[in-house]
Amino acid sequence: xxxxxxxxxxxxxxxxxxxxxxxxxxxxxxxxxxxxxxxxxxxxxxxxxxxxxxxxxxxxxxxxxxxxxxxxxxxxxxxxxxxxxxxxxxxxxxxxxxxxxxxxxxxxxxxxxxxxxxxxxxxxxxxxxxxxxxxxxxxxxxxxxxxxxxxxxxxxxxxxxxxxxxxxxxxxxxxxxxxxxxxxxxxxxxxxxxxxxxxxxxxxxxxxxxxxxxxxxxxxxxxxxxxxxxxxxxxxxxxxxxxxxxxxxxxxxxxxxxxxxxxxxxxxxxxxxxxxxxxxxxxxxxxxxxxxxxxxxxxxxxxxxxxxxxxxxxxxxxxxxxxxxxxxxxxxxxxxxxxxxxxxxxxxxxxxxxxxxxxxxxxxxxxxxxxxxxxxxxxxxxxxxxxxxxxxxxxxxxxxxxxxxxxxxxxxxxxxxxxxxxxxxxxxxxxxxxxxxxxxxxxxxxxxxxxxxxxxxxxxxxxxxxxxxxxxxxxxxxxxxxxxxxxxxxxxxxxxxxxxxxxxxxxxxxxxxxxxxxxxxxxxxxxxx
Ligand SMILES: Cc1cc2nc3c(=O)[nH]c(=O)nc-3n(C[C@H](O)[C@H](O)[C@H](O)COP(=O)(O)OP(=O)(O)OC[C@H]3O[C@@H](n4cnc5c(N)ncnc54)[C@H](O)[C@@H]3O)c2cc1C
Numbered sequence: 001x002x003x004x005x006x007x008x009x010x011x012x013x014x015x016x017x018x019x020x021x022x023x024x025x026x027x028x029x030x031x032x033x034x035x036x037x038x039x040x041x042x043x044x045x046x047x048x049x050x051x052x053x054x055x056x057x058x059x060x061x062x063x064x065x066x067x068x069x070x071x072x073x074x075x076x077x078x079x080x081x082x083x084x085x086x087x088x089x090x091x092x093x094x095x096x097x098x099x100x101x102x103x104x105x106x107x108x109x110x111x112x113x114x115x116x117x118x119x120x121x122x123x124x125x126x127x128x129x130x131x132x133x134x135x136x137x138x139x140x141x142x143x144x145x146x147x148x149x150x151x152x153x154x155x156x157x158x159x160x161x162x163x164x165x166x167x168x169x170x171x172x173x174x175x176x177x178x179x180x181x182x183x184x185x186x187x188x189x190x191x192x193x194x195x196x197x198x199x200x201x202x203x204x205x206x207x208x209x210x211x212x213x214x215x216x217x218x219x220x221x222x223x224x225x226x227x228x229x230x231x232x233x234x235x236x237x238x239x240x241x242x243x244x245x246x247x248x249x250x251x252x253x254x255x256x257x258x259x260x261x262x263x264x265x266x267x268x269x270x271x272x273x274x275x276x277x278x279x280x281x282x283x284x285x286x287x288x289x290x291x292x293x294x295x296x297x298x299x300x301x302x303x304x305x306x307x308x309x310x311x312x313x314x315x316x317x318x319x320x321x322x323x324x325x326x327x328x329x330x331x332x333x334x335x336x337x338x339x340x341x342x343x344x345x346x347x348x349x350x351x352x353x354x355x356x357x358x359x360x361x362x363x364x365x366x367x368x369x370x371x372x373x374x375x376x377x378x379x380x381x382x383x384x385x386x387x388x389x390x391x392x393x394x395x396x397x398x399x400x401x402x403x404x405x406x407x408x409x410x411x412x413x414x415x416x417x418x419x420x421x422x423x424x425x426x427x428x429x430x431x432x433x434x435x436x437x438x439x440x441x442x443x444x445x446x447x448x449x450x451x452x453x454x455x456x457x458x459x460x461x462x463x464x465x466x467x468x469x470x471x472x473x474x475x476x477x478x479x480x481x482x483x484x485x486x487x488x489x490x491x492x493x494x495x496x497x498x499x500x501x502x503x504x505x506x507x508x509x510x511x512x513x514x515x516x517x518x519x520x521x522x523x524x525x526x527x528x529x
Contacts, residue, residue, distance in 0.1 A: 005031040005248070007511065008268050008278040009285070010255045010294075013041030013451065015490045016285030017238035018070060018504030019511075020247055023283070025076050026512060026522045030247040031276050032239075033268065035254035038232070039239055041285075041449055042457055043499050045230030049323040049436035052384040056231040057448065058319070058457055060373045060391065061198075061341070064500040065234075066222040067141065071501075074528040076241065083237040086378045087223035092341035093330045094191050095425045101332040102191045103339075108220045117333075119185040129182065130220060133213040135162040136170070140210060144502045147478035147510065148494040173209030175201075176351075186347055194345040195219065197369065199498055200315040200395070200458050202355055224341045228379050234499070258282055258294045258486060265486035268294075281485045281511050285504075287451040287459070288472050288492040291481070299483050307473035314497070315358060316442040316455035318396040320415045323435040324388040327377050328426045336427040340377050344370035344425060354395050361397045363410060365417035368394040372422060387435070394418050398442040398455035407441035415439050451490065458497025459490070479507040480514075487511055 009020045012034030024030045038044050042058035049055065062085065069075045089106040102118075104111050108130055116123025139161045143149070149157060158168035170178060175196040183189055196203045196211040198219075203211060227233045239249050254271040267277035284291065289311050292300055300308075329336040345351060350367040357364045371393040376382035382389050396414060400406040415437070423429055440448065442455025453460055478494065479487045489507035491497035509519045 002267075002275040002277055003031070004267075004277040004279060005029045006278070006280045007031075007283060008276045008281075009033065009283045010258070010268060011041065011285030011451075011490070012036070012039035012235065012239075012249065012251065013285045013490060014043045014234055014238065014499055014501060015504035015507075016283065017235055017242065018068075018501040019283050019285075019489050019508040020242050021070070021076055021078065021238050021245075022505060022508035022519065022522060023511060024242045024245040024247040025526055026517055027246075028280070028515075030242065032242065032247065032249045033253035033255050033270060033276065034249070034251045036449075037251055039249070039251060040232050040235035041451060043231040043234050045232030048321045048438040053323040053387070053389050053436075054230050054382045055321045055389050055391065055438070056373075056375065058445070058452075059231050059499045060226065060375055061224050062227055062231070062234065062499050063218050063222045063225045064199075064498045066225055067144075067218070068501040068505060069145070069523070070505060073523075075523040075526065077526045077528045078237060078241055079528065081237040081240045081244075083233055084228040086226040086228060088226065088340045088378045089223065090337065090339050091219045091223045092343055093332055093337050093339045094194055094343045094345070095331045096187065096190075097346065097424065099331055099333065100187060101330070102187060103332060103337065104195070104216075104219060106220070106223055111220065115188050115191065118187050119183075122183045122185050122188040125182045126216075129213060130217050132163070133217040136167060136210065136213060137217065139167065140214060144495040144500070145506065147506060170209045170213075172206055174206055175203035175208040175211045178209045178212050189348050190345045190351075192216070193348065193351045194343045194369070197315075197345075197351075197395075198371070200317060200456075202315055202358075203351075204355060224373075226340060226375055226378055229381055230375070230379075231499070255284075255294065257296075258284070258483075260296050260299050260483055260486075264484040278485070280515060281487055283487045283489055283507060283511060285451075285490040286488075287453050287490065288488060289453055290450060291488065295483065301475060301482060304473040304475050304482055311453070311460055311472070311492070313398065313454035313456035313460045314458045315395050316398045317445065317457060318394050318411070318414055318418070318442060319440040319445065320392045320418060321438040321440070322390040322392070323383070323437075324390050324429070325433040325435060326386075326428060327374055327388045328372070328390065329428045331425055331427055338374075338377055340374055342370075342372040342374075342425070344368070344372075344421060358395055358397050361399050361401055363396050363400070363414050364394065365414065368418060368421055370394055370418065370422055392418055392422055396442060398446070404443045404455075407443040411439045411441045411444075414441075459492045461496070479503075479510040
């Protein structure tokens, strides 16, 4: 039997859920349909290795999310639905193979002192970087929390800030350029390159120039923001809010088609033949490349289809999850240090080699870029008492020579090489401490969640315009697709991937505006701060 709602939301990733939360809070009846057994997409937590070891399947750090008004201002009252964050100190450690290290502490002056041990001018430049970000951050906040700007608006926006033309230059530069202009010691360069790569963008490409500012300042302010209970605590809290405000959430509901009548989206159909009709709108959190298959032929014009076909995946990851006997401790200058997050990047040359290999479709086994996350250090609920979870990530290409299917033969070897690079940076771990492992190649990440298009976990980017997530194609008005009453959210919409919730909030704002409802009127009823 058909059921009707004001809004039907496709997918239960955090962005779709954020959109649903705003829409349900506006007293609209909302149905959310997720194809998997659990909500959250890349923000889910599962027992991937052994019973009692709760691993974040993809995202762990909710640092970007802290800047979204849904947390920053608690503008829907979400924080009373059981979502709690830890902000550990130190934020992360970056040990080098020769016993040297740089630690990011919560206190920026302490971090600058760490940097200053290598070069006093670099220590001062770090403080200057954070100070300049205080001038630029409001501009970025405004860019992210509204629909993408036209090129003219964009240039005016960045030129009009406190740094004038320099603001636009920094916005359009590459992170590597910005770092090289300001810092000189090789260890400090490695520290900043590593920190700037945390959203898995190729930092030698134009348009990444703000990452050295935003990713260091964001971590200084909010630390390695770790949700208690795992990333899945976020979709769980959103689901509680949505259902309490009258919404309906269904898992194992795979949407196979979006219904269109008279050029307008009117609902969806699931694989098991159920139809969910939408009186006002369908909001989808699918990856943009999956959208055409869900729509009737001709619903999207050929020019737009061409842009969608040329969608580009971003940097892709190889992820190894481990159940551990003990928490790792890392080699740092003069001793050892436990930390929720650890990085490895040997040098500037190592960064260049990692990126070059990625572009050539080759795996990196020598001096890989590494990110290691030990969430159980600050959240004991993630593992049985005294034991720990570890996630080890490196940058590896999806398309190997011979095709992505090669990954099923390569992954054990790549994981061994990652451990060979990682274990010597610890003081207390050996292979004997590993109780179980679960390996996910870029191909496995795509198999787990189709939104990880070609293994990329941060959406990827449009080939339209030089502004990254500007919009998927010319005939695409921000979150409003070329089909009337069909809205797209998620990491393929502005401002792109990460657990930020901005695509979700912005998409909800577009739907509400088209219904004549101001988002501010909705949040005025629920805001807690
Ligand atoms: C290994 C890895 C580590 C990461 N680490 C971090 C991190 O630490 N911090 C951070 O900020 N970001 C991180 N990211 C990126 C971040 O996780 C993602 O960008 C973000 O979670 C995307 O959220 P989303 O809601 O847009 O989509 P997704 O989380 O991908 O959710 C999409 C959902 O829609 C569902 N769906 C799709 N099509 C249909 C359909 N037809 N019918 C029903 N359901 C459907 C999917 O099953 C999925 O549940 C990481 C990504 C990866 C892969």
